[in-house]
Amino acid sequence: xxxxPKPRIKVPKEAxxxxxxxxxxxxxxxxxxxQRKDKDGNVIPRKIINKFACEFNGAPVFSCDIDPxxxxxxxxxxxxxxxxxxxFKFTWTDDDGSxxxxxxxITVN
Amino acid sequence: xxxxxxxxxxxxxxxxxxxxxxIMEFTGGxxxxxxxxxxxxxxxxxxxxTVPVSVEVESAMTDGDLVESVLLVADGNPNxxxxxxxxxxxxxxxxxxxxxxxxxxxxxxxVAKMADGSVFMDKKEVKVTIGGCGG
Amino acid sequence: GRWSRVAAQQSLSEQDLLAFEPLGNVTILHxxxxxxxxxxxxxxxxxxxxxVGGVAGLPPHVSGADFLNLYGIExxxxxxxxFTSEDFLSLARTYGKMGGLDRIATIVKQVRAERGxxxxxxxxGDTWQGSYTSLQTKGQDMVDAMNSxxxxxxxxxxxxxxxxxxxxxxxxxxxxxxxxxxIFDAEWDEPAFEAYKMFEKGGAxxxxxxxxxxxxxxxxxxxxxxxxxxxxxEEEVAxxxxxxxxxxxDIVVLLxxxxxxxxxxxxxxxxxxxxILTGHTxxxxxxxxxxxxxxxxxxxxxxxxVTRLDLDVQDGALKGYRHKLIPVFSDVIKPDADMAKLxxxxxxPYEAELSRELxxxxxxxxxxxxxxxxxxxxxxxxxxxxxxxxISLSPGFRWGTSVLPGQKITVEDVHNACSMTYPSAYRxxxxxxxxxxxxxxxxxxxxxxxxxxxxxxxxxxxxGMGYAINPEGEMGSRISAMTLLKTGEPIEASKEYTVAGWxxxxxxxxxxxxxxxxxxxxxxxxxxTVEENQSVKVESRKI
Ligand SMILES: [Mn+2]
Ligand SMILES: [Mn+2]
Numbered sequence: 001x002x003x004x005p006k007p008r009i010k011v012p013k014e015a016x017x018x019x020x021x022x023x024x025x026x027x028x029x030x031x032x033x034x035q036r037k038d039k040d041g042n043v044i045p046r047k048i049i050n051k052f053a054c055e056f057n058g059a060p061v062f063s064c065d066i067d068p069x070x071x072x073x074x075x076x077x078x079x080x081x082x083x084x085x086x087x088f089k090f091t092w093t094d095d096d097g098s099x100x101x102x103x104x105x106i107t108v109n
Numbered sequence: 110x111x112x113x114x115x116x117x118x119x120x121x122x123x124x125x126x127x128x129x130x131x132i133m134e135f136t137g138g139x140x141x142x143x144x145x146x147x148x149x150x151x152x153x154x155x156x157x158x159t160v161p162v163s164v165e166v167e168s169a170m171t172d173g174d175l176v177e178s179v180l181l182v183a184d185g186n187p188n189x190x191x192x193x194x195x196x197x198x199x200x201x202x203x204x205x206x207x208x209x210x211x212x213x214x215x216x217x218x219x220v221a222k223m224a225d226g227s228v229f230m231d232k233k234e235v236k237v238t239i240g241g242c243g244g
Numbered sequence: 245g246r247w248s249r250v251a252a253q254q255s256l257s258e259q260d261l262l263a264f265e266p267l268g269n270v271t272i273l274h275x276x277x278x279x280x281x282x283x284x285x286x287x288x289x290x291x292x293x294x295x296v297g298g299v300a301g302l303p304p305h306v307s308g309a310d311f312l313n314l315y316g317i318e319x320x321x322x323x324x325x326x327f328t329s330e331d332f333l334s335l336a337r338t339y340g341k342m343g344g345l346d347r348i349a350t351i352v353k354q355v356r357a358e359r360g361x362x363x364x365x366x367x368x369g370d371t372w373q374g375s376y377t378s379l380q381t382k383g384q385d386m387v388d389a390m391n392s393x394x395x396x397x398x399x400x401x402x403x404x405x406x407x408x409x410x411x412x413x414x415x416x417x418x419x420x421x422x423x424x425x426x427i428f429d430a431e432w433d434e435p436a437f438e439a440y441k442m443f444e445k446g447g448a449x450x451x452x453x454x455x456x457x458x459x460x461x462x463x464x465x466x467x468x469x470x471x472x473x474x475x476x477x478e479e480e481v482a483x484x485x486x487x488x489x490x491x492x493x494d495i496v497v498l499l500x501x502x503x504x505x506x507x508x509x510x511x512x513x514x515x516x517x518x519x520i521l522t523g524h525t526x527x528x529x530x531x532x533x534x535x536x537x538x539x540x541x542x543x544x545x546x547x548x549x550v551t552r553l554d555l556d557v558q559d560g561a562l563k564g565y566r567h568k569l570i571p572v573f574s575d576v577i578k579p580d581a582d583m584a585k586l587x588x589x590x591x592x593p594y595e596a597e598l599s600r601e602l603x604x605x606x607x608x609x610x611x612x613x614x615x616x617x618x619x620x621x622x623x624x625x626x627x628x629x630x631x632x633x634x635i636s637l638s639p640g641f642r643w644g645t646s647v648l649p650g651q652k653i654t655v656e657d658v659h660n661a662c663s664m665t666y667p668s669a670y671r672x673x674x675x676x677x678x679x680x681x682x683x684x685x686x687x688x689x690x691x692x693x694x695x696x697x698x699x700x701x702x703x704x705x706x707x708g709m710g711y712a713i714n715p716e717g718e719m720g721s722r723i724s725a726m727t728l729l730k731t732g733e734p735i736e737a738s739k740e741y742t743v744a745g746w747x748x749x750x751x752x753x754x755x756x757x758x759x760x761x762x763x764x765x766x767x768x769x770x771x772x773t774v775e776e777n778q779s780v781k782v783e784s785r786k787i
Contacts, residue, residue, distance in 0.1 A: 010432060020201035020202055021201075024432055024433075026431070026432075033187075033210070035187045056199060059197075059199060060195075060197050060199070061197060061199045061200055062194070062195065062196060062197070062200050062205065063194075063195045064192050064193065064194050064195065064205075064207070065192060065193040065195075066192050067188065067190040067191055067192060068187075068188070068210075069183060069186050069188065069190065069191040069192075069209050069210050070191065070192055070207060070208070070209055070210070071158060071159040071160075071207075071208040071209055071210055072158070072159070074207070074208070075206070075207055075208045075433075076205065076206070076207055077163075077205065077206035077207075077433065078194075078200065078204065078205040078206075079200055079201045079202045079204055080199060080200060080201055081170070081198075081199055081200070081201030149479065151475045151476075152475070152476060152694075152696045152697050153459060153462055153697060153699075154462075155461040155462055155466060155473060155474065155475070156461070156466065161433065161473075206433070214719075236688075236697055238462060238685055238688075238689060238699075239681070239682060239685040239686075240459075240462040240463055240699075240749055241462075241463060241464075241639060241747065241748065241749045
């Protein structure tokens with residue numbers, strides 16, 4: 001079994017009110033596409049992260065529906081417009097039902 | 110030289126027609142216009158297993174001028190679908206980057222759907238090469 | 245003969261070669277693609293250097309007599325020798341070797357003496373790799389020699405084949421910046437190198453943006469520097485031009501290792517670049533090529549030339565320029581004593597091995613040309629013979645020096661043609677289809693009509709197999725008539741052939757080092773003759 005997926009994020013700790021900031025996320029995951037065969041010719045079952053979402057203080061900022069063509073260790077970079085201090089919540093959903101999360105606080109002044 | 114095998118065992122690949130059909134499902138049958146959306150990808154992939162792809166759509170990202178989603182497809186992979194980005198006014202801009210697999214040289218296509226129902230697309234050919242020479 | 249050589253050289257003088265009526269307030273000196281040649285060399289320019297699409301027949305895609313006509317150069321002159329392959333052998337005997345970092349040091353010092361502080365010395369890369377001593381010292385020989393010239397900035401390509409750790413170690417110790425606006429950290433996609441540096445010269449602000457070879461991780465082994473991502477990244481170049489202007493740059497210079505056709509296209513697409521100092525494709529062009537408002541400068545390779553470019557920069561704009569591509573005739577320009585001593589010290593521990601004689605050649609050995617070079621034919625023959633293969637492949641590198649008929653082939657000569665950090669000579673089987681795919685892939689990297697898809701090497705060299713090529717064809721349809729030479733039979737797509745080659749970009753490639761294969765072949769053949777290659781047919785096309 002592969003190791004438990006580990007999320008990593010790069011998000012500023014501070015921003016000015018109304019500023020558009022850049023967010024970067026990575027999660028370790030093999031993203032088994034379901035299109036490969038093992039050495040006996042059997043199809044290796046699909047197991048991917050199929051959804052990524054980012055919320056800020058509970059409101060949706062950005063999300064992505066993911067297909068097997070996304071690379072191993074899925075990477076997303078996007079932006080957010082922040083008007084108040086609060087918490088970003090990041091959620092990755094696995095084909096097997098597992099959900100991996102990370103959070104990040106930002107001070108807006 | 111040795112050929113790279115970028116996608117493991119090959120299964121029948123999607124074709125241009127299947128990709129078009131996929132795009133039409135996303136747009137609700139509307140033919141996308143050019144403009145507003147810019148797709149950025151390398152001309153030649155450094156590694157077919159992880160090709161950076163960025164999209165950016167011109168938009169104020171306010172309730173009156175909002176990009177709802179961007180579909181990313183490729184016309185030479187086992188399946189055309191790659192990802193669908195969903196934006197909100199809180200996104201600030203309709204810009205996102207991810208990394209994708211390319212089984213061979215093909216077109217990557219991005220289609221933006223605006224809140225008013227209009228659709229725009231951009232496309233770029235990314236070459237997947239054997240490599241290994243130089244000046 | 246001897247008399248004519250003396251007479252010809254007497255007509256050349258250091259004073260004439262360096263003569264330059266100064267202009268404006270800034271001088272740029274540009275060196276590129278030295279490929280670790282500390283010493284003077286013979287280097288035959290290509291006789292075939294085709295351009296496709298919009299650049300067919302335009303410099304640098306002009307060679308031989310056409311080149312002489314285009315630039316009004318008389319046959320038999322020193323310029324004809326320096327810039328073309330026309331009558332190369334007899335002119336090489338007349339005018340001697342070219343280059344040598346000690347001669348270059350003389351030029352640099354003289355220009356600095358004349359222009360004081362207002363000189364920028366810029367190195368376009370492919371500096372640390374390409375010789376026996378550079379391989380033995382992991383580039384330290386070139387680093388030490390170049391540092392003594394005090395360059396102001398450099399960028400790179402083959403430098404990266406020493407691997408992340410070594411490259412970082414060298415860069416950390418450089419007394420000048422290694423610039424690369426297009427090198428990014430592969431994990432977080434953030435700039436990994438300084439993109440540009442602002443210089444104040446002659447009261448003007450000059451921004452120098454560095455552009456490393458965009459396809460380094462494709463043309464060379466990515467596994468040696470896995471955390472760095474490259475690419476043309478035109479949008480980054482544009483961003484840095486804007487940032488430099490914002491910071492007050494009067495003019496913007498791109499120190500580029502893109503290759504000439506890529507730079508020509510980039511100049512038309514990105515506004516605001518005053519000068520592009522091109523590199524990688526090893527072109528020597530005696531005048532700037534002008535695209536819009538951008539000057540493109542091509543300074544040759546292997547230390548054969550130094551570009552002097554005087555600029556008149558006033559009120560935030562380039563008002564005028566004067567250019568000379570100075571040919572470094574090693575018998576005419578006297579060596580700088582300090583640099584000569586440094587080079588001698590660098591080479592001393594290796595001198596016996598460098599000069600060890602392996603064989604005598606009866607033919608001119610050279611590399612450059614889109615399809616063939618006799619040195620590569622020799623390497624291909626060595627691979628066929630020593631590795632007992634049906635077919636051999638040798639990469640279309642543009643670096644490597646020439647050996648004249650009658651000369652001994654030394655260890656140094658062999659290393660000048662194949663010194664590298666991934667030299668294993670593999671031997672495996674490939675189907676005819678795979679061989680076709682390889683040839684088509686390389687042909688498309690060389691002849692794609694969109695320069696942004698070109699990688700700037702020459703065609704892969706082939707031993708034991710003939711083929712025909714239509715450079716203007718589309719991907720997948722340029723190559724035909726593949727023939728196994730030993731039987732004269734067509735190559736069959738599904739049949740397997742034993743193939744030997746070297747410089748594979750794949751990790752853990754097994755086999756002896758290519759120079760050992762060549763040495764073994766030369767031991768078996770103490771006198772070598774290499775006929776002009778007749779087995780690649782270039783299909784008729786308009787030039
Ligand atoms: Mn070079
Ligand atoms: Mn190069």
